[in-house]
Amino acid sequence: MRLGFLRGLVSAIALAYVAPIIAHHSFMAVFDPEQPIELTGTITEIEWMNPHVWFYIDIESEGSATENWGFEMGSPNGLIRRGWNHKSLEVGQVVTVIGVLARDGSQRGAVRTVTLPTGESLFGAQNDSR
Amino acid sequence: MVSRKHFVGVCALLVIHNAAAQSSSSSMFGLVTDQNGAPLGDVPIRAVNDATDTDARVFTSTSGSYELEGLPAGEYVVTISAPCCALQDYSNDSLMLEPNQAFELNIQLLEGGSLNVLGDDPGTIAAELRNRQIIPDLPVPRTEYGTPDISGIWLINRDPFPEAPKALPWAEAISEERIANGQANHPHNRCLPNEPPRYGGGTPFITKFIQAPELVVFLFEDVPGFRQIFLDDRDHPEVPNPSWMGHSIGRWEGDTLVVNTVGFTTRGWTYTYPRTEMMRLEERYTRVEYGRMDVRVTIDDPGVFEEPLVRNFRFDFAPQEKLIEYMCENNKWYPDDAE
Numbered sequence: 197m198r199l200g201f202l203r204g205l206v207s208a209i210a211l212a213y214v215a216p217i218i219a220h221h222s223f224m225a226v227f228d229p230e231q232p233i234e235l236t237g238t239i240t241e242i243e244w245m246n247p248h249v250w251f252y253i254d255i256e257s258e259g260s261a262t263e264n265w266g267f268e269m270g271s272p273n274g275l276i277r278r279g280w281n282h283k284s285l286e287v288g289q290v291v292t293v294i295g296v297l298a299r300d301g302s303q304r305g306a307v308r309t310v311t312l313p314t315g316e317s318l319f320g321a322q323n324d325s326r
Numbered sequence: 327m328v329s330r331k332h333f334v335g336v337c338a339l340l341v342i343h344n345a346a347a348q349s350s351s352s353s354m355f356g357l358v359t360d361q362n363g364a365p366l367g368d369v370p371i372r373a374v375n376d377a378t379d380t381d382a383r384v385f386t387s388t389s390g391s392y393e394l395e396g397l398p399a400g401e402y403v404v405t406i407s408a409p410c411c412a413l414q415d416y417s418n419d420s421l422m423l424e425p426n427q428a429f430e431l432n433i434q435l436l437e438g439g440s441l442n443v444l445g446d447d448p449g450t451i452a453a454e455l456r457n458r459q460i461i462p463d464l465p466v467p468r469t470e471y472g473t474p475d476i477s478g479i480w481l482i483n484r485d486p487f488p489e490a491p492k493a494l495p496w497a498e499a500i501s502e503e504r505i506a507n508g509q510a511n512h513p514h515n516r517c518l519p520n521e522p523p524r525y526g527g528g529t530p531f532i533t534k535f536i537q538a539p540e541l542v543v544f545l546f547e548d549v550p551g552f553r554q555i556f557l558d559d560r561d562h563p564e565v566p567n568p569s570w571m572g573h574s575i576g577r578w579e580g581d582t583l584v585v586n587t588v589g590f591t592t593r594g595w596t597y598t599y600p601r602t603e604m605m606r607l608e609e610r611y612t613r614v615e616y617g618r619m620d621v622r623v624t625i626d627d628p629g630v631f632e633e634p635l636v637r638n639f640r641f642d643f644a645p646q647e648k649l650i651e652y653m654c655e656n657n658k659w660y661p662d663d664a665e
Contacts, residue, residue: 223443245656246654247652248446269444269446271652277451307443309444310444
């Protein structure tokens with residue numbers, strides 16, 4: 197408590213004023229956060245390369261043709277530092293991907309989470325680092 | 327060796343140049359959270375009142391709380407330059423503080439341009455790396471030839487309190503257009519270097535400094551991979567070849583390495599601003615303690631900025647990390663790489 201002077205307490209819940217995105221990172225230029233997506237499918241290909249890791253999954257749905265979707269993550273360098281490696285995902289694995297869609301309408305997205313059927317999440321921070 | 331986790335206190339840096347004429351009895355306090363309500367620690371908050379020359383700065387605690395005390399009454403501009411890029415910046419242009427008022431300002435930061443894509447966010451990964459370093463409780467190491475030794479792996483962090491650039495109208499217009507376009511054509515999106523001093527070594531990547539008496543080499547993971555600073559008293563070439571790194575010469579002024587660079591290609595971006603051939607760069611590197619280096623960068627481009635742009639960086643020593651190869655070989659969004 198503050199003592200010794202009169203205090204007028206004004207409470208203001210200030211929602212963020214939407215300032216221009218000064219930050220350089222361009223995922224928002226390519227992907228749309230207003231279009232979230234969640235898909236489950238089988239890994240068909242993994243591109244463990246810079247500048248960004250990509251993986252592809254086949255999605256089967258009854259009555260329609262198999263669709264192949266591509267998903268983008270960050271650089272392998274950052275993922276390696278978190279303790280992951282190029283064998284963390286394997287072709288043939290089933291994964292659930294939560295992400296956001298590409299703005300150009302293609303079957304591509306940017307990845308927020310990757311989860312195995314066991315519930316294990318991949319590629320996130322593995323240590324209590326904050 | 328002593329393990330020392332990076333500690334952020336809630337001590338505020340308060341600068342009042344005209345205190346004698348003002349009563350500094352007001353304050354600002356609150357909580358900073360993300361858009362899901364989770365508290366955000368180590369977030370820089372700045373409150374500026376030009377009329378009283380007040381420039382108050384603080385970082386949020388690990389629980390997301392902050393307090394700025396001893397403020398004169400008046401109208402404040404409150405800003406957060408969030409650690410790039412998981413969070414958007416915040417700006418409140420006109421917050422009125424009355425005399426003797428404690429103003430509760432809770433701030434919710436929206437998701438930033440990296441969209442929290444796995445493994446991508448520079449600030450998130452920088453925090454993870456920083457917090458796992460084991461920093462010896464030793465003084466700044468020195469070389470056998472009498473200077474500080476700045477060799478080793480460093481995390482290049484961004485200036486938490488960046489001054490707004492004062493750009494000429496033509497340059498400001500280009501910057502605004504680039505921002506409106508989501509910086510889609512930023513050179514780095516085409517596997518080209520960022521602005522100094524990051525170039526290719528800013529987090530989530532790392533930089534390795536190798537120091538010799540007549541040469542300092544920066545090894546960046548990201549393009550272009552290396553940079554040389556010559557300490558052998560040579561001059562700049564009369565006609566420097568325009569390049570992304572420019573031509574750098576340096577000297578030790580006491581315990582500060584001062585580097586001057588000219589000869590930048592105009593194809594680079596200075597943040598979101600263009601460049602002219604007049605651009606000159608000065609960097610001042612001071613290892614203030616074993617685990618930390620303060621770096622003051624002055625970008626002087628009179629064809630773009632009304633006055634030199636000054637930024638203050640803090641580099642964190644990261645001895646636990648190692649360089650990992652980076653080849654920009656799978657850039658799917660800009661495969662043509664044509665400018």
